[in-house]
Amino acid sequence: MLHTSDWHVGRTFHGADLLAEQGAILGHLADLVTAEAVDVVLVSGDIYDRAVPSAEAVRVATKGLRRIRDAGARLVLTSGNHDSAARLGAFAEFAAAGGLHLRTTVSGIADPVLLPEEASEPxxxxxxxxxxxxxxxxxxxxxEGRGHTAVLTEAMRRVREDLATRPSGTRSIVLAHAFVTGGMGCDSERTIAVGGVEQVPGSVFEGIDYVALGHLHGAQVLDERLRYSGSPLAYSFSEMSQRKSVFLFDVDESGVSGIERRYLPVPRRLATLRGTLEELLTSAEHDDVTDCFVSATLIDRVRPVDAMRRLRERFPYAVHLDWEPEGRKEPVLRYAEAVRGRSDVDIARGFLDDCRGAPPSEREDAWLVAALEAAGKHDPGQDGEPA
Known part of the structure; x- marks a missing residue:
């Protein structure tokens, strides 16, 4: 079996389209199925990034699923908090005939996919x-109970109740999309907190041979039987140090064994840079990240004009930009104090200074005064200002 999750097909990276990268990584999963003779691929939710995915996202996901199926594996998919369970589960009965098993409804929780199909005693x-x-x-x-723990406890009660009716020795695999206590989140996950609580204890899944978890984007081992595969691609710069992967494991009459983590290729690396705009544009130190998705933090004392456009001349995949002027302390301003006793033009000058770290130039000041005059907000004789 191969455990993966959180494909988020259709998601962008700070506005950059990722469909090509997502298609490539799904193709790699299909190649892995062939190379390792995988029988079943488990996908624990968040197939898509939104409840109503674009036509292009559906095309990429469908092609990926078809390639995995053509490689010889059956698939078991669940819906995540980003998916529309109803849309993803449409035609589930027909899809099962082709080896794609969709579990998206409460009524289907205790309806397992039984393997191998041809055995008299699964x-x-x-x-x-x-x-x-x-x-x-x-x-x-x-x-009556409320919260994630209550509903997952009841779901697992139904699973165990069904499992008790199966032949002795039947092994159990559970796919679940949840935040289990002990897991570590990152910036690209949507919160599922209810009343401030989003985590459930791992003990909810007690007694199951392998729990294939989804939701958290970093691969994690909570214990030998309880694992997050993580997302196959990075969806935030907080994941820059993560090595994306899947889990492979064997299941036989003795249980689960041979669990291995297999690392995935990185279609486009991430890089974070810090320095003045001039340093980032000219330093040879950054030559090796020109093809990376780049997040840059500029430390220029004055905010550079048109900084992102200029950055993209060297780093075409620059997607995020911050400005943190070196040595500048952010004032704690209260509105009433900031405007008390000041003319409109003084307030506007101060606003420009706060935003970019430098007062308006003489030419800009003339424009500012003229604009305020046109708006009826400035008396030409006020504070000795020229008309």
Missing amino acids: AVAVYGIPYLEPETARHALGI
Whole structure:
């Protein structure tokens, strides 16, 4: 089996289109299926990045799924908090006939995919728990309890109840999309907190041979049987140090064994730069990151004009820009104090100075005064200003 999750097909990286990179990484998963003779691919939610994906995103995801299936693996998919469960699960019964098993409904939680299909006594039962939005799910599950722990506890009660009816020795795999205590999040995950609480204890999944978790974008081992595969691509600069991967493992009559982490290729690296604009544009030190997605922090005392356009002349994939002037202390301003006793033109000059670290030039000051006069906000004789 191969455990992956959080594809987020259709997501952009600070506005940069990633469909080509996403298609490439799904193609690599298909190649891995062929190379390792994988029988089943588990995808634990967030197939798409939004509930209504674009036509292009659907095309990329569909092509990726088809390549994995053509490589010889069956697929078990659940919906995540970014997916529309209803849309993703449409035609689930028909898809199952082609080896794509979709688990997107509460009613399907205790309906496992049984493997191998031809055996009279199935050796493995794969249960897919879609992302359960607590308030909606508790009504569908018919429970009084609230929050993520309550709904997942009931979902797992149903899983165990079904598992108890299976032949002795049947092995259990569960897919779940949740934030399990002990996991570490990053900037690209959408919060699923309810009432300030988003985590569930790992003990909820007690007794299962392998729990294929989704939601957190960094690969993590909470314990041997409880793992996050993480997303196959980085979706924020906070993931720059992560090595994206999937988990491969064997399941037989003795249980789960041979768990291995396989690292994925990086279609485009991430880089963070800091310095003056001139340094970033000219220093040979940065020659090796010109093809990376770049986040730059400028430390120029005065905010450079047209900085992003100029950066992209050297770093065409620059996608994020901050300005943190070196040595400048941010004043704590209260509006009433900032404007008290000051004319409109003085307030406007101060605003420009605060925003870019330098007062307006003589020419800019003339424009500013003229604009305020035209708006009826400035008396030409006020404070000795010229007409």
